[in-house]
Amino acid sequence: MDQRLHNQIVSFIWGIADDCLRDVYVRGKYRDVILPMTVIRRLDAVLEPTKEAVLEMKTKLDNAGVLNQTAALCNVAGQAFCNSSPFMLKDLKSRAKQQQLKADFIAYLDGFSPNVQEILEKFKFRNQIDTMIEADILGAVIEKFVSPNINLSTEPVLDDQDDIKLPALDNHSMGVIFEELIRKFNEENNEEAGEHFTPRDVVELMADIAFLPVADNITNGSYLVYDGACGTGGMLTSAEVRLQQLASEHNKEISINLYGQEINPETYAITKADMLLKGGGLQADNVAYGSTLSNDGFPTTNFDFMLSNPPYGKSWKTDLERLGGKGDIADSRFVVSHQDETDYRMIPRSSDGQLLFLANKLSKMKHHTELGSRIVEVHNGSSLFTGDAGQGESNLRRYIIENDWLEAIIALPENMFYNTGIATYIWIVTNRKAPHRRGKVQLIDATGMKSPLRKNLGNKNCEFTPEIRREITDSLLAFEQSEQSKIFDNKEFGYWKMTVERPLRLRVDLSRANLDKFAKECSAQQDLALADLLAAVAEQLHVETITDFNTFLAELSNAAARTGAKMPAKRMNLIKNHLAQVDETAEKVIKKIHKPGKAEANPRHGLFEAIIDSKRCVVEYESDANLRDTEQIPLLHKGGVGKFFEDEVLTFASDAWIDESKTQIGYEISFTKYFYKPIQLRSLEEIKADLKALEAETEGLLHEIIGG
Structure with missing residues (x-):
């Protein structure tokens, strides 16, 4: 079907809405009538050539007392559906009384086979019948749809000389018409993107x-x-x-x-x-x-x-x-x-x-x-x-x-x-x-391959002509590098996302002012015993500031043991959050000391060698959440995560390590990365020439003003 005929049919059907439904339905509700009526008329037109044969078969089946008639009637109709009512749609346009029209139209709809009934049900079309009858527009709508000026049949309409007056409408063309109608209705309703x-x-x-x-x-x-x-x-x-x-x-x-x-x-x-x-x-x-x-x-x-x-x-x-x-x-x-x-x-x-x-x-x-x-x-x-x-x-x-x-x-x-x-x-x-x-993966940039439309269709202002489609498919089939086609290894789009940790470094301020402040926090937490314990430790240490939190914990644990007190996680967090302070010059806070032989030092994994009490140990430090960082390393990075960590992390933070439990593999694809074309900047000569031209122009204006 050519575009001219397509537009003609769409305009005719759209015109039915404007001619018959205006003042009865708001524009956003036109579709509730027009779409199901278009389907009904299409089905009706397809069934018209075999209608008499179907009615004859129905009479025979009724006389024989056959109840399940659908299969036989569909077979006579030559379709996967049928209508066993005595009416064609064109028979209903001449009804003078609205109630008779309503009864006959409902009987016509009820005559369709069960598979069509499901279609009518999904359209909720029967809900519209009373509205159209009350407004006296049902007959007019039917008359428009059976007009000799439009053909929704799969067979052509011939004139008196047996020449084609109106061409047949195949299923593909009918589908295009449906989509165009829906597009227009969507446009009216401002549908979402x-x-x-x-x-x-x-x-x-x-x-x-x-x-x-x-x-x-x-x-x-x-x-x-x-x-x-x-x-x-x-x-x-x-x-x-x-x-x-x-x-x-x-x-x-x-x-x-x-x-x-x-x-x-x-x-x-x-x-x-x-x-x-x-x-x-x-x-x-x-x-x-x-x-x-x-x-x-x-x-x-x-x-x-x-x-x-x-x-x-x-x-x-x-x-x-x-x-x-x-x-x-x-x-x-x-x-x-x-x-x-x-x-x-x-x-x-x-x-x-x-x-x-x-x-x-x-x-x-x-x-x-x-x-x-x-x-x-x-x-x-x-x-x-x-x-x-x-x-x-x-x-x-x-x-x-x-x-x-x-x-x-x-x-x-x-x-x-x-x-x-x-x-x-x-x-x-x-x-x-x-x-x-x-x-391999091929990326094709077809953003510049388009032909402008003479008239926008909603947001659509361009299209793919057959030549452009061929150009795109040729690029796909050729599988070659070009300005519009790039070919990459699968791993090009993958990366490791790793979490880089730094050790927590704390100092403890045991000054009287800070201890008093901490005591108030302990009181709020209903744990004054902890405040008393800290005061005793401070008195024993005779220092106001301790830059080795590990030493402080050892003294605190000893003091707690002497009094029978316990140091659960809640108390430890209270000390870290309200007594200790982060200090990048302080010693690293030890989380765990591994027994010799149970672990090997590996800075990348967060295990470091240290001398504790004259013994060589492998220690694991607590991480500082505020210093935590993430890095994305391409899967194709030469040397992998280890090389990247060595070159790009340890060079700047020698105490860092990777939390491998959080390492993830991700994939993303960026067309901008591979096809971005920077705007060509103007040369200095061009800019100078423009400035001189402007200077000459303004100088001439100044002379005119002074001279005037």
């Missing part, structure tokens, strides 16, 4: 990316295609068309089974109707309703190809609660075994669940077929870098890259989508990388 549909030019690029790299490997057989956030099903139908086309070009006979899941009842209904119109009842059963995250519709099915544009920047708190809460999620899609971790969690923050859709697809990959699985999914920039090492987002990136599944990421131009102008990226994931791609 995440509530957008994928433009067809982006969908076609995604289909090319999914299939072209493996086109030569397509064999005769059946292929399963899945979209876990399918919306109106446009991505599935586009993928089907492209895959079938490539199979034909390679002289292969294939069958394609489409699977999808959608949480929005309205768009689910449209997808369901689209699948029914394809003529496959089973195909329609492959569309699941509900949340993909908390109610997976296909938990045991694996797919050959998976394409999606999941919602991003959208909270998934409801799903999180249904899954048991963040700490208790045990879903095997999001909690896996990786490396040496059996409880490897890929659960992102609750404010954005987009990466969970990718994790869901990873769990559905085929691992025992020659082709494996290919995933093509759109994300915003946060999927590239949010989440610290060890957190859900970073863990998912690590899981994909360390399994060598990330083939490429393509950066798209801004303003490519209808309701958002943010930067977006296409992830390409496969468990069957070509041999020359193994261990």
Whole structure:
């Protein structure tokens, strides 16, 4: 279908809303009538050629006393659905009385088969009938939809000379029209950025990316295609068309089974109707309703190809609660075994669940077929870098890259989508990388590859022409370094995040003023005995300041032992927090002394050699939280963590060590790092020339003013 006819049909249907629904519905509610009526008229038009045969069969079945008639009637209709009422939609436009129209229209709707009833239920369309009857607009709406000026049938409308007056409308074109209507309704309602549909030019690029790299490997057989956030099903139908086309070009006979899941009842209904119109009842059963995250519709099915544009920047708190809460999620899609971790969690923050859709697809990959699985999914920039090492987002990136599944990421131009102008990226994931791609990731910067639209469509002000799509796919297939294509080792994006500790150094002020202040704190803590004990130790030591906290503790412990007092952690913390003071010139506070032979000194691990009571010991020092620091070391850093620690940490802090219990591996991908092009600064000669020109100009003005 050409663009002119597409626009004509969309404008006609949009005009029905303006002509019939104004003053009855607010503009934001037009969709409640227009979308279901468009679906009903589409179904009605498809059933029209066989209507008489269906009614004849129904009469026979009624006379024979057959109760379950659906299968037989659908068979006569030649579709996966049917309507057994005595009416076509065009029969209802001539009703003079509103109550008769209402009764006949309800009977018409009730005549649809159960699979269509589910669609009507999801639209909640019956809720609108009373409103339209009371406003006397139902007949006018029906009359508009059956107008001879519009054809929503799969068959062309012919004129008296049997020439095509109005061309047929195939399912793909019908899907485009649905998406355009929804886009316009979304625009009217100021939908959120995440509530957008994928433009067809982006969908076609995604289909090319999914299939072209493996086109030569397509064999005769059946292929399963899945979209876990399918919306109106446009991505599935586009993928089907492209895959079938490539199979034909390679002289292969294939069958394609489409699977999808959608949480929005309205768009689910449209997808369901689209699948029914394809003529496959089973195909329609492959569309699941509900949340993909908390109610997976296909938990045991694996797919050959998976394409999606999941919602991003959208909270998934409801799903999180249904899954048991963040700490208790045990879903095997999001909690896996990786490396040496059996409880490897890929659960992102609750404010954005987009990466969970990718994790869901990873769990559905085929691992025992020659082709494996290919995933093509759109994300915003946060999927590239949010989440610290060890957190859900970073863990998912690590899981994909360390399994060598990330083939490429393509950066798209801004303003490519209808309701958002943010930067977006296409992830390409496969468990069957070509041999020359193994261990590598390709980044493609397509932000400058775009063609401006003559008229903006919401936020969308540019598009991918067929030539641009070919240029992007050629870059992907070529797998070569260029200004727009960069190729990296998998480990390029990984890093160790290590925690660097420094020893705690404390001095103790035993002056009378400080002891009195400490006594007040002890009184507040109802522990005056500790104040008395400290006063006795201070009197015994005859010094006001002790720079070796370890010596002070030894004296304090001896004094406590003599009186039978104990020094639990609460008392020790009270002394550290209110009596001792941090002093970088003081001695390091010892946390533990290891017995000889039980540990070896290793400064990197926080174990140091020391002489205590004339004995050579291995000691472990307490760390100072205020001096704690973290460092990110690239996995490709020459010499690894040890070399970095030696060169970049010990050089400046010889008493530092690494808390290896906190070391984590993280992954992040920065397009800016690899594709940033600094603005070219002007040369000094150019700047001087401009200054001289300005000077000459102002001098001339000054002469004019003085002369005047």
